[in-house]
Amino acid sequence: MSTLVEVKSVTKVYKRDTLEIPVLQNISLDVPEGEFLALMGPSGSGKTTLLNLISGIDQPTSGSILVAGTDIAKLNESALAKWRSRNIGFVFQFYNLLPVLTAYENVELPLLLTNLSKKEKKERVEAVLSVVGLADRMDHSPRQLSGGQQQRVAIARAVVTDPTLLIGDEPTGDLDRKSAEEILTLLGRLNSEFKKTIIMVTHDPHAAGSAHKIQHLDKGELTSQ
């Protein structure tokens, strides 16, 4: 398997007024294509920061991050936005669906940035909603859905553009056991059936157990594998 994500000597330091807070220190990590990787670690270990850097929503202080051969640290804001829309699917802990939109419209959101026809968009949205098992709930607003269902809509939104990489930041963190299990099964299916490369941050060892590989972070450093 070829390497999809190459994190090379990445350091991230946050500046708060005059204070410098090192979060990641000289991190290097390779993620092969088709991998399902879980990043674990205590709060403040830097796992979400690493995820943000890989997904291009934050920039490293030093080092480089290559995703499918593109050094995303060198892209400007608009190029990075375009790159994210094509390559990254993001699943948040708290779903982050837009409450004024229906499930269908939430899933359709990323497609507004594409040149697909109305018909093509419809086909794609319906297809992914079927994959996550919510074809019969597409007209429901987030308020009318359970937490698990909302997360499934969020996963549908993340994969509707057929991204290279699926990023999950504690995707089961706000769910009950049963719903969490359903989400993990769904992510596993996306990895095995649809060949999606997944990097997931989690506190939960059970959730991490669904991944092929677990990487631990502590105090900004990768400690074990």
Place this chain on the structure above:
Amino acid sequence: MNVLKLVYKNLLRHKLRSLLTILGIAVAVLAFGLLRTVVTAWSYGVEASSADRLITRHAVSFIFPLPYSYKSQIEAVPGVTTVSYANWFQGIYKDQSFENFFPRIAVDPETIFKVYSEYSVPDDQLAAFKKQRNACIVGRKLAEQHGFKIGDIINVRGDIYPGDWEFVVAGIYVGNDKSADETQMFFQWDYLNERSRQVAAWATDHVGWYIIRIANMNDAPAVSEAIDAIYLNSAAKTKTETEKAFQQSFVSLSGAIITSLELVSYVIIGIILMVLANTIIMSARERIREYAVLKTLGFTSFHVVGLIAGESLFISMLGGTAGILLAFPVCEGFGAQFPTMFPVFKMAGSTIAMAAAFSILVGVIAAVFPAYRSAKMQIVDGLRQIG
């Protein structure tokens, strides 16, 4: 779905807040339109002035009359085609209430409608007016307001010219365009002059002002100068100016009020801005996390600015349109309440354009700060926001 639909859906997120903001803007735009219309109506006489009419009055003040004998001398000035004259009569009709006030002016029946060609009177009515010494002609709006009909008698108690005065309605004039004043009453100057001999000797054989029609409006300065030169060494020196300048001098007497009204109208624009800015800032602050999510999905800062500005513009334009539409019937009703004070009370095209332009401008300005803040927001900071 498209981005516009997202703007629309965001607008409906807090229906009551959006509705109240739109209503607030509508009321403010309505107030702006009404105030601006008062300002323009106040100076309508200036706008309605004819470029080829001059007014000659006493050089010291309008309240001092000029000898009637000046008429023939003014007629002889090169460039002058018609000379008419008038006296402000005033008087009291019924009582001194505002609704019973209307301009009562003594005029020369032979020339008045020649110099004021914007008024039309049927030939038979004009003939009747000329024939009967105490006849009068009233404007269409004035006739409608008081129910005056041809043959009616209008009793007026004189004040400047004491005594009880009786006028018979001989005709009703109409304006040839919308800006013509149809709220005046004209009666024969000869009637006033004859009775003045008994009740106001000081005014006998004197006129309040001359109305002069000239052949070429470009000659107005030269003709004015020529007229005033005749009376330079007389006891009653004259001041001749264009009708526009003459009307402007009246308007300038109320300059402070008009300036205040104009100022208040602009303050209202400021109020709209504050109302809308407050709403948009609140909305944008509540949605910081959503904007961060949109940016994560690949939407750019430009899209986020578009969403915020779009919502702001949508609200301001909706409120502005509602305010402008409401202003029409309100101005109509206001004008009907004060027909003699504001003979022409219609919202001007420039007022509508200003109201529309300010609505758009306010929509843009109100969005600037929240849009800038959201555009500059780092995604990771936005995602940490608890919404």
